[in-house]
Amino acid sequence: MIATKGLSVRFRGEALIAYRDLTFERESCALLGASGCGKTTLLNAIAGILTPSSGEVLIDGRNMAAASQREKDDFRIRSIGFIYQDFKLLEDMTVEDNLRVLELERVDVSQMDAVLEELGILPLKRRRVRKLSGGEKQRVAIARALVKRPDVILADEPTGNLNYEIGARIVETLISVSLGRTLIAVTHDDRLAKLFDRVLDMNEIARSEVDSDA
Amino acid sequence: MLRFALKHMATKRGKLALTAMSIVLSASVALLALNVSAQVRGGIVRTAGYYDMIVGPPGSATQLAMNTMFFTDAPLGTISYEVVERLEADPRVQEVVPFAMGDSFNGARIIGTAPKLLDGKELREGGMFEETFEAVVGSAVASRYGLNIGDEIVTSHGLAEHGAEHAANPLKVVGILKTTHTAYDNAVFTGVETTWAVHGHEEEGEEHGRAEGEVCAVLVRTKGFNDYFQLMADYGADASLLAINPATVLREVLENVDLSARIVYILSAIILVMNIFVVAVVAMLGLYDARREIALMRLIGVRMRTIARLYLLENALVGLLAAVLSLIGSRLCIRVLSGFASSMGIVLNAGTIYPAEWLILAGVLALGVLPTAALSRRMARRDGLE
Numbered sequence: 001m002i003a004t005k006g007l008s009v010r011f012r013g014e015a016l017i018a019y020r021d022l023t024f025e026r027e028s029c030a031l032l033g034a035s036g037c038g039k040t041t042l043l044n045a046i047a048g049i050l051t052p053s054s055g056e057v058l059i060d061g062r063n064m065a066a067a068s069q070r071e072k073d074d075f076r077i078r079s080i081g082f083i084y085q086d087f088k089l090l091e092d093m094t095v096e097d098n099l100r101v102l103e104l105e106r107v108d109v110s111q112m113d114a115v116l117e118e119l120g121i122l123p124l125k126r127r128r129v130r131k132l133s134g135g136e137k138q139r140v141a142i143a144r145a146l147v148k149r150p151d152v153i154l155a156d157e158p159t160g161n162l163n164y165e166i167g168a169r170i171v172e173t174l175i176s177v178s179l180g181r182t183l184i185a186v187t188h189d190d191r192l193a194k195l196f197d198r199v200l201d202m203n204e205i206a207r208s209e210v211d212s213d214a
Numbered sequence: 215m216l217r218f219a220l221k222h223m224a225t226k227r228g229k230l231a232l233t234a235m236s237i238v239l240s241a242s243v244a245l246l247a248l249n250v251s252a253q254v255r256g257g258i259v260r261t262a263g264y265y266d267m268i269v270g271p272p273g274s275a276t277q278l279a280m281n282t283m284f285f286t287d288a289p290l291g292t293i294s295y296e297v298v299e300r301l302e303a304d305p306r307v308q309e310v311v312p313f314a315m316g317d318s319f320n321g322a323r324i325i326g327t328a329p330k331l332l333d334g335k336e337l338r339e340g341g342m343f344e345e346t347f348e349a350v351v352g353s354a355v356a357s358r359y360g361l362n363i364g365d366e367i368v369t370s371h372g373l374a375e376h377g378a379e380h381a382a383n384p385l386k387v388v389g390i391l392k393t394t395h396t397a398y399d400n401a402v403f404t405g406v407e408t409t410w411a412v413h414g415h416e417e418e419g420e421e422h423g424r425a426e427g428e429v430c431a432v433l434v435r436t437k438g439f440n441d442y443f444q445l446m447a448d449y450g451a452d453a454s455l456l457a458i459n460p461a462t463v464l465r466e467v468l469e470n471v472d473l474s475a476r477i478v479y480i481l482s483a484i485i486l487v488m489n490i491f492v493v494a495v496v497a498m499l500g501l502y503d504a505r506r507e508i509a510l511m512r513l514i515g516v517r518m519r520t521i522a523r524l525y526l527l528e529n530a531l532v533g534l535l536a537a538v539l540s541l542i543g544s545r546l547c548i549r550v551l552s553g554f555a556s557s558m559g560i561v562l563n564a565g566t567i568y569p570a571e572w573l574i575l576a577g578v579l580a581l582g583v584l585p586t587a588a589l590s591r592r593m594a595r596r597d598g599l600e
Contacts, residue, residue, distance in 0.1 A: 049513060070517065073512075073515050073516075073517045074515070075515075076514070076515035077514060077515025077516065078515070080515070082513065082514065084513065088510045088513055088514065089510075090222075090225075090507060090510065092225035092226075093221060093222065093225055094221075097218070097221050097222075100217075100218060101218065101511065101514070101516065102514070102516075103218065104215060104218060104511075104516050104520050104521075104524065105515065105516055105517065105520060144514070
């Protein structure tokens with residue numbers, strides 16, 4: 001279970017975003033809201049990429065906000081599958097290499113073929129990422145997040161610039177492969193948000209303040 | 215990590231190949247300079263070691279030594295064969311070998327001497343020259359002109375390739391030397407009497423010592439130290455002769471060679487140091503270019519220390535590859551150069567590796583690793599997520 005308590009995060013060193021306390025069970029949850037309302041910042045705080053200015057991020061009761069960098073790295077690579085909006089893939093390497101990069105930290109990627117198969121990109125395994133379409137890259141990013149069978153999947157605009165039909169297919173795939181896990185996905189498409197178990201309106205949950213001390 | 219590093223390196227193979235090539239070129243020059251100068255020095259010392267005195271006409275000591283040891287340069291002139299006989303009769307002398315040079319066969323020097331000069335050299339075919347007009351040819355001469363036992367060769371007057379031919383007095387090939395990778399491969403050996411007989415009496419008194427009863431020099435091996443000093447004093451006092459110790463003369467030559475070698479060392483060192491900077495800059499730029507990749511790996515949770523180790527391993531592999539290629543490159547150059555050096559009577563062995571060369575190779579490896587190691591240390595201290 002993931003919970004936040006009294007969480008506030010400074011956004012780009014200027015505004016301070018304060019969040020209402022949140023809890024995420026083993027479910028799929030969409031964070032819906034306008035641009036700049038703090039959706040991505042919340043994901044980054046949960047993943048340990050951004051250090052909160054105050055408050056706690058509790059993962060199964062353990063406050064990761066206060067953990068060491070090494071513990072956060074460990075948590076991120078083993079327990080979290082993060083799907084970035086801009087994919088964050090090694091463009092000059094193959095699909096396979098982009099999953100095997102996890103092996104640098106001894107993460108088990110033996111399920112690679114099964115995951116690629118499930119996402120329909122197994123034939124692209126040896127193809128260089130640079131040569132893939134946007135939709136194919138998105139699937140590679142999802143595969144990298146899922147191959148380690150994480151407890152938590154964080155997805156930042158996983159459908160990005162894709163049209164609704166393709167986006168819906170990707171979201172449905174993501175939800176189906178995330179069953180029994182915690183999936184938190186950022187989106188600003190109401191129609192896609194309805195596909196999730198729960199929708200949180202971030203405009204009500206996050207409050208942005210211009211911090212005079214920043 | 216190795217497998218991933220190799221794949222990662224493949225994505226930037228062009229840049230890495232240029233870096234490696236730059237190291238290989240400078241390291242090969244350094245290895246070549248070191249190896250060849252050491253082998254040339256050793257070769258000259260070995261060649262000069264056997265005879266401790268050479269007697270010839272007055273003139274340049276270096277020319278006399280180079281002419282008799284390596285068959286290079288022209289002879290200084292001639293001395294009477296009586297000098298040979300006098301030395302043979304001298305109880306202080308262990309071995310005397312007459313030496314005459316003046317004619318050539320297609321540019322290959324004809325050496326008029328005694329079979330003793332070829333002691334220690336093996337024959338590939340045939341036997342030693344015994345009668346007048348018999349000759350033993352070096353392996354390179356034999357293969358270049360397709361000579362076999364029983365063939366006759368027409369010598370030319372003088373050392374140039376197109377001198378007047380002694381067609382009336384050809385030499386008969388009775389033996390072919392095995393390849394020695396020395397000056398002996400490019401020469402033809404015959405009895406000193408043959409060199410006189412080829413010309414007969416009509417050219418008596420000519421400048422190149424072909425007149426009957428004259429030789430260009432005498433190679434002498436004395437019985438001991440005292441004998442050597444006495445003989446050097448005796449023959450040194452004779453103004454019509456020049457007596458030299460070939461080792462002493464060649465040591466002076468070596469000093470000049472050493473000076474050249476030192477200059478090459480310094481140049482190699484400068485090139486190597488320049489390359490250290492080039493490689494360091496390339497490595498640093500490479501890492502700065504890689505910032506996007508580093509940030510990406512950090513975001514998915516790869517630790518900074520792991521990323522630093524990955525880049526370190528990649529650069530170590532480049533260094534290792536460069537070291538191996540430098541060694542192979544320098545050995546190939548040595549093989550090519552051995553063709554030139556053999557005309558000086560020096561064998562360059564591509565398999566010889568001196569300890570200093572291992573040091574250079576270790577330096578090349580360090581060159582690949584150290585700049586990245588320093589950067590990696592800095593990288594590892596940051597979380598890379600800012």
